[in-house]
Amino acid sequence: MQSNLLRLPNLEVEARSANDYYQAEQVFLELLAIDDLDNQLHQVSAKVKEFEQTLFAAIVAAYQNGNGDNRAHLFLQRILYWINRLKLFWYDDLRHYTNERSLYLSCCRNQIELAWQAWELAQIDVPALQKLDVKQALIARATADLNPPLSPESRYIREQMSEIGYRHLLAIASFDGLVEGSRLSRILGGTANEVQCTLVRVFLEEYGNGRLSRKHSTFFAQMLTEFEMNTEPEGYFDLVPWEVLACANQNFLTTERKRYFLRYSGALTYFEVAGPAAYKNYLAAAQRLKLSDAAMGYWELHIREDERHGQWMLDSVALPLAEQYPHDAWELLLGYDQEKLMGDRAACAVVKSIRAAEQATFPTK
Numbered sequence: 001m002q003s004n005l006l007r008l009p010n011l012e013v014e015a016r017s018a019n020d021y022y023q024a025e026q027v028f029l030e031l032l033a034i035d036d037l038d039n040q041l042h043q044v045s046a047k048v049k050e051f052e053q054t055l056f057a058a059i060v061a062a063y064q065n066g067n068g069d070n071r072a073h074l075f076l077q078r079i080l081y082w083i084n085r086l087k088l089f090w091y092d093d094l095r096h097y098t099n100e101r102s103l104y105l106s107c108c109r110n111q112i113e114l115a116w117q118a119w120e121l122a123q124i125d126v127p128a129l130q131k132l133d134v135k136q137a138l139i140a141r142a143t144a145d146l147n148p149p150l151s152p153e154s155r156y157i158r159e160q161m162s163e164i165g166y167r168h169l170l171a172i173a174s175f176d177g178l179v180e181g182s183r184l185s186r187i188l189g190g191t192a193n194e195v196q197c198t199l200v201r202v203f204l205e206e207y208g209n210g211r212l213s214r215k216h217s218t219f220f221a222q223m224l225t226e227f228e229m230n231t232e233p234e235g236y237f238d239l240v241p242w243e244v245l246a247c248a249n250q251n252f253l254t255t256e257r258k259r260y261f262l263r264y265s266g267a268l269t270y271f272e273v274a275g276p277a278a279y280k281n282y283l284a285a286a287q288r289l290k291l292s293d294a295a296m297g298y299w300e301l302h303i304r305e306d307e308r309h310g311q312w313m314l315d316s317v318a319l320p321l322a323e324q325y326p327h328d329a330w331e332l333l334l335g336y337d338q339e340k341l342m343g344d345r346a347a348c349a350v351v352k353s354i355r356a357a358e359q360a361t362f363p364t365k
Contacts, residue, residue: 016057021075024054028079037099055079055111063119070242076112077245083109084252088182090233113253120250124337126330134322134329138269141336142314145274150281151344153351158284161354166285167227168357171236172244172350177220177298178233181206183248186255187264195265198316202272202309219298226295241349247342254335262321262328266335269318273310274340276303278347 016024027047034040041048054075061072086100099105150158161169184203190196208214221231230236254264279299286296318336322329 014057015061015069016054016072016075018071020054021058021071024051025075025078027051028082032082032099032105033096035095035098037102038104041104055108059112059115063115068119074242074245076116077242077249080109080112080116080249081245081252084249084256087186087252087256088179116246117253120338120342123341124334126334129333129337130330132330132333134333135319137333138266138314138318138322138336141333142269142273142310145270145340146277146310148274148277151347153347154278154281156351156355157281158288161285162358162362163289163291164361165354165358166289166291167229168239168354169282169350170223170227170229171239172241172353174220174224174230174236175234175240175244176248178217178231178235180216180220183251183255184268187258187261195317195320198312202268202312205305205309216298216301219301222294223296223298226292239353241346241353243342243346243349247339247346250338250342260331260335262325262331263335263338265313265317265321266332266337267339268335269310269313269332270336270339271343272306272313274343275306275310279303279306 028051031037031044031047031051034044058069058072058075061069062076083105086097086105090096157165157169181203184199184206188196188200188203204210206216208216208218212218224231251264251267254260254267279302283296283299283303286299318332322332325331
């Protein structure tokens with residue numbers, strides 16, 4: 001397998017334009033579709049080189065140049081997602097999974113994750129987390145995040161977002177809402193205990209206890225249908241900001257590697273604890289806009305169920321794990337704090353995208 005991956009050159013690279021990143025992604029998608037890619041790399045060496053040069057440039061632009069280039073961030077998170085999504089089954093052409101275990105794709109993923117994760121971790125004071133009383137810190141965090149003060153983004157959604165903006169919100173949120181809970185399924189296997197059983201309970205409720213009519217994604221699809229929007233998973237993929245993609249890819253990483261089980265458990269604890277507050281913002285917006293019950297039913301369901309899930313995750317998952325793994329328990333806080341940081345970043349990006357969509361529809365005179 002001829003590839004320069006994992007040998008990132010230590011040199012100045014030429015900046016890439018949005019079109020350069022688009023073209024490189026199209027080349028990558030062509031590589032992804034090649035049957036038995038690992039054994040065909042020599043046949044498409046020119047395409048491989050073209051893609052890798054842009055990949056290297058994007059890593060430098062995103063993670064080594066100050067605040068980073070948003071175009072590079074988007075390119076890298078999209079490439080990472082195209083690889084990660086192969087871990088889920090989409091009920092499509094079986095040939096789409098021919099490279100599921102490709103060593104080359106694994107190298108691409110590892111190359112991005114190596115730089116990305118170092119960049120993400122640099123934003124967290126890990127030594128400080130390692131000194132905390134983990135159980136006390138988890139309880140304090142959960143208490144504060146259950147009913148947080150309104151952020152500027154939350155206030156905008158509640159008080160100003162138009163129906164156009166609401167539709168745009170649904171389009172972006174459908175990226176996760178239509179496949180909700182899927183990544184959680186990847187950590188459920190293993191020995192049986194109370195923690196595992198609690199996680200299974202959360203998963204089963206997300207999946208409507210096995211009834212499609214009660215599955216949470218069905219309620220999300222009903223909201224889309226109410227507005228005659230696309231109900232296919234990933235139907236609005238091109239609208240998804242890189243910050244939202246990063247949250248999905250973080251979940252893929254922490255569920256793929258069992259060494260990160262505590263980090264994922266901490267992250268899911270935050271997600272379930274903080275979820276109702278976010279959904280209340282969306283519900284308040286829908287009610288202000290006088291939308292139908294079908295156009296907001298998903299939020300009402302989540303407010304009810306996630307309040308329960310958050311308590312389950314804290315009492316029956318995070319705190320017991322902190323006792324079981326006293327030397328590694330700080331990783332629960334790392335996962336919790338990363339999920340919050342990345343979630344807040346994604347929320348800002350979504351509101352920025354909503355504002356842009358509204359401005360395009362209602363330009364200032």
